[in-house]
Amino acid sequence: MPELPEVETVRAGLAGIVTGRRIEGVTVLHPRPVRRHPGGPDDFATTLTGRTFIEPRRRGKYLWLPFADGDALLAHLGMSGQFRFDEPDAPLLPNTRVLFDLGPDAGPVVEPVETTSPADATNGVSTSSTSATQLRFVDQRMFGGLSLSPDGADLPAELSHIGRDPFDPQFDPAAAVARIRAKRSAIKRVLLDQTVVSGIGNIYADEALWRARLHYDRPADSLTAAKARELLGHARDVMGDALAQGGTSFDSLYVNVNGSSGYFERSLAAYGREGLPCLRCGRPMVREPFMNRSSFRCPNCQRRPRRRSS
């Protein structure tokens, strides 16, 4: 599921749960998610135990969970990664890969739920649990990964090649426009290139291109600076809209995708709308393969570019 808005939702959820807490133990159930950790699963478990989290951070689709000692736990959700927070004896979801047992929350004391109140009996929703202390990494396809990044609290060295995302306070729009226009590749390929601008994936690339009325195959260096600036603005706007929606439909206990739920019903104008009318002109949207994946566009609003003349 994860492009920038989804990863940011996870980050914010993790921030409320792990910050200030100590790792009491780590269990690696499958070695693949820690494949990028140099010491392997056993070292991953032992080296993380005893460390204390400070507030999680994000760049693009990457997360890192800094420790008070200056190192960090680097995490990428891949295509299907989730963090879940559960009671240690709760049944494991399928594809649970790594367990982190956390010590008690050392942060501000939370008002205990008044369970004897008749008012509470009316809403059967359990909104909090004082015994949930296990952070779980669940990942079906295992494209995601976890590793310890030495001295990575500020910015993991592994992310040095990842460009700033549009929500980064130090994001430089003019520089991003210049990087885009320096590429001869198709504009969608450039949007997906995380070294140029990070955080944009297949869905939001299609949404941004639809808003800008651009065809995915348009050479990036054929865009005017104004058009490139507009496109970046659309990318940021659509991800901001998704983030605003995502923030509301989550149970704060579960740091992530509940997998199901109505979160998926974001207002998408392009992605997944094959055969449905373009929300601007009414023509049926089409799906076409591009870079071994699906691209959705309006055949009227987003015309295929003429071939480059030189």
Next chain:
DNA sequence: ATCGCGACCTGGTTGC
């Protein structure tokens, strides 16, 4: 140096 493709995985859905 840059670009494009295939590999890496599991599981749900589609079509014969």
Next chain:
DNA sequence: TGCAACCAGGTCGCGA
């Protein structure tokens, strides 16, 4: 009904 093929929102490394 069975089974193969296809599809999934990402990233990396390799060869050209």
